Amino acid sequence: MKRILFPLLVPALLGATGCSEPQIEQTSPQEQTKQQAPSNFDEVYASITAEKIKTPLKTLSSDEFEGRLPTTAGEQKTLDFLVKSFKEAGFEPGNQGSFLQKVELMEITANPDMQMQIGDNTFRYKEDMVASSKREQKRVSLTDSPLVFVGYGVNAPEYDWNDYEGLDVEGKTVVILVNDPGFENPEGEKFQGKTMTYYGRWSYKYEEASRQGAAGALIVHETAPASYPWSVVANSWSGPQYGLVSKDKGAGRVAMEGWLTLDAAKKVFADAGLDFARQKQQALAGPHHQALDVSASVTVENSFKKSESYNVIATLPGSEMPDEHIIYSAHWDHLGKDDALKGDKIYNGAHDNATGAAASLIMAEAFGNLNPRPDRSISFLIVTAEEQGLLGSKYYADHPVIPLEKTVANINMDAMNVLGKTKDVAVVGQGKSELEDYLKSAAERQDRYLTGEDKPEAGYYYRSDHFSFAKQGVPALYAEGGSEPIDEQTAKYRKRMNVIVTGCYHQVCDEYRDDWDLSGIAQDTKLLFDVGVAVANADEWPQWNEQSEFQRP
Numbered sequence: 001m002k003r004i005l006f007p008l009l010v011p012a013l014l015g016a017t018g019c020s021e022p023q024i025e026q027t028s029p030q031e032q033t034k035q036q037a038p039s040n041f042d043e044v045y046a047s048i049t050a051e052k053i054k055t056p057l058k059t060l061s062s063d064e065f066e067g068r069l070p071t072t073a074g075e076q077k078t079l080d081f082l083v084k085s086f087k088e089a090g091f092e093p094g095n096q097g098s099f100l101q102k103v104e105l106m107e108i109t110a111n112p113d114m115q116m117q118i119g120d121n122t123f124r125y126k127e128d129m130v131a132s133s134k135r136e137q138k139r140v141s142l143t144d145s146p147l148v149f150v151g152y153g154v155n156a157p158e159y160d161w162n163d164y165e166g167l168d169v170e171g172k173t174v175v176i177l178v179n180d181p182g183f184e185n186p187e188g189e190k191f192q193g194k195t196m197t198y199y200g201r202w203s204y205k206y207e208e209a210s211r212q213g214a215a216g217a218l219i220v221h222e223t224a225p226a227s228y229p230w231s232v233v234a235n236s237w238s239g240p241q242y243g244l245v246s247k248d249k250g251a252g253r254v255a256m257e258g259w260l261t262l263d264a265a266k267k268v269f270a271d272a273g274l275d276f277a278r279q280k281q282q283a284l285a286g287p288h289h290q291a292l293d294v295s296a297s298v299t300v301e302n303s304f305k306k307s308e309s310y311n312v313i314a315t316l317p318g319s320e321m322p323d324e325h326i327i328y329s330a331h332w333d334h335l336g337k338d339d340a341l342k343g344d345k346i347y348n349g350a351h352d353n354a355t356g357a358a359a360s361l362i363m364a365e366a367f368g369n370l371n372p373r374p375d376r377s378i379s380f381l382i383v384t385a386e387e388q389g390l391l392g393s394k395y396y397a398d399h400p401v402i403p404l405e406k407t408v409a410n411i412n413m414d415a416m417n418v419l420g421k422t423k424d425v426a427v428v429g430q431g432k433s434e435l436e437d438y439l440k441s442a443a444e445r446q447d448r449y450l451t452g453e454d455k456p457e458a459g460y461y462y463r464s465d466h467f468s469f470a471k472q473g474v475p476a477l478y479a480e481g482g483s484e485p486i487d488e489q490t491a492k493y494r495k496r497m498n499v500i501v502t503g504c505y506h507q508v509c510d511e512y513r514d515d516w517d518l519s520g521i522a523q524d525t526k527l528l529f530d531v532g533v534a535v536a537n538a539d540e541w542p543q544w545n546e547q548s549e550f551q552r553p
Helices: 042-045 050-060 063-068 073-088 203-212 230-236 261-271 276-283 352-369 391-398 437-446 466-471 487-503 518-538
Strands: 100-110 116-117 123-125 129-132 139-149 175-176 216-220 241-245 257-262 291-318 321-331 376-383 406-413 424-427 449-452 476-480
Touching: 042 518, 050 073, 050 352, 063 073, 063 100, 073 291, 073 352, 100 129, 100 391, 116 261, 116 476, 123 261, 129 139, 129 291, 129 391, 139 261, 175 203, 175 291, 203 216, 203 261, 216 291, 230 487, 241 391, 257 261, 257 291, 261 276, 261 291, 291 352, 291 391, 321 391, 321 518, 352 518, 376 391, 376 518, 391 466, 391 487, 391 518, 406 466, 406 518, 424 437, 437 449, 437 518, 466 476
Parallel strands: 139 175, 175 216, 216 257, 321 376, 321 406, 406 476, 424 449
Antiparallel strands: 100 241, 100 291, 116 123, 116 291, 129 257, 139 291, 291 376, 424 476
C-alpha cells in the first residue's frame, strides 16, 4: 500500500487519486444518510450508560491485569477478557477466523547503569538524561561525538525551513528543541501557531536525524512545549522498549536516541561558551544550527528479546455492504509494573487507556443490539504497544486485515473523559475531514457544540492510533469531552479531579477511582456510536477536507 507523505506535501497539491469510491460534492450527513434508521436506535443509544462502562473499566485496570504490558501475563488476561466480551456482544472474529492479529515485537532493554559524559559534565540516567538505542546490538557506544545544535531539527520544504541545510552531521550528535517553531511564535507565518505539526513530535525528530546521517540525537525537554513533565520521559523511556521487527535490525536509526533535562542542556551550552536562551531565540527566528565545542560519550548496553503481542479485531458484518468497514480503534496496553518501586509497583493505566477499551466493549454491545444491523460492517481494533510508539496500529496499517481501500473511516478512543459531562466536544486536529460533519450532527442530538482541543500545542492528533490510519489516507476522527462542564456541580468536581488525572499520567496513581464521574465517558461513547451508525448507513463515504495534509492514495 502506498504511503501518504505528511505533512511534507503542500495540501493544495494533494489529490484523492486512485480512489475506489466516487468523489462527491459536499453534502450534509442527513442528506448522505439513508432515511431508514435502525428501528430500536433510541433504545440502544440510551442503553450506553456509565454504570455499564464501569464494570470492564474496573476489570481492565485492576491489579490482576498487572498494568497490561505487552508480552506479559497481563497481556494474556487482557486478550482473554476482550475476546470473551466481543463474543458476548455478538461480534465475529475479524481476522480470518481469529480475533487476534500477531504483531512481532523486538523488546530492547537498556542497562540503567549508564552515564553520559558531555564536556566536563557527567549526567545521570533518568535524573539528567535518558538514552537508548533501537539498533539490535548488545553494546552501542558514542565516543567523543561532536555536538551540533540544530534548532528544532526540522526539514520542511513547504514552510521553507531546513535546520540541516548545508550541514554535515555524519558521526555527530544533534541537539534538538522539542515541539516546532510555531509553539513560541504563534503569530508567525510559519507552521501552525500553537497547533503542533508532526515536525514537533519526538518521533519525527529522531527520524529526520537518522535521515541526515547523525550518530546520535538528544532532545531538550521543556515541560510546556513537550506538554508533559520530565517524569513522563523518565518513566516512558526506561525499562523494556519495544519496536517492530525490522529487516535492517535498526541500522537505519541513529545509534543513540535520548533526552536531556533543560538544566542539563543549559550546562552543555554554557560549557560550549553559549547561552541556551539566546540560541533558542535564534532557532525561533528561522532555520538555525550551531556547532557546540563539546562532545558526548555514552555506552548503551542492550538485552534483546523477540516477542509476539497481539491486536484484537472483532467484526459485526454489515447487512448490505459487509465488505466496507468502519473501524473503531483503542489501545489495550499500558506500562506494566516496576518491581524497583517501593509501595505500589503497578502502572494500572485506568484512564490511559482502560477507559477507551471499556467504552469499546459497551459500544460493541450496543451495535450488536441494533435492529436492523448497519449497512456497512462495524469493526473494533483494540491494539497493542501504543505506549511504545503506536506500534500495534502501525503494524495493522502496514498489514491490514481489512483492505484499506475498503476501510471507510476510523474513529479513535483514547484516555476518555472522566471529568463529567460537558457542553462541548473537543475535536483533536479540527478541520481535517467530513467526519466532523457527522460528529456535529451527533453532538447536536446531545445539545452540544464542537470546539478545538484545548492544548493544540501537544500534537495529540499525532499521538494516538488513528494517526496510523490517517497516514494511509483513511479519514480518521479523534474527539473527546471538551472543557465546558455541563453544570456548576460538575465544574467543581472537574476542577478538583483534573489536577489528579493530569498528575497521574503514566504514573502508578493512574488507577480506577470510585469517585470518578463516568457520565462523560458515557456521553462521548453515545456520541461516537451515533457517528458510526450514521457513517455505516450513509450513501457515500466521508472524505478528507481539501486543506487536510492527508488524502487517499
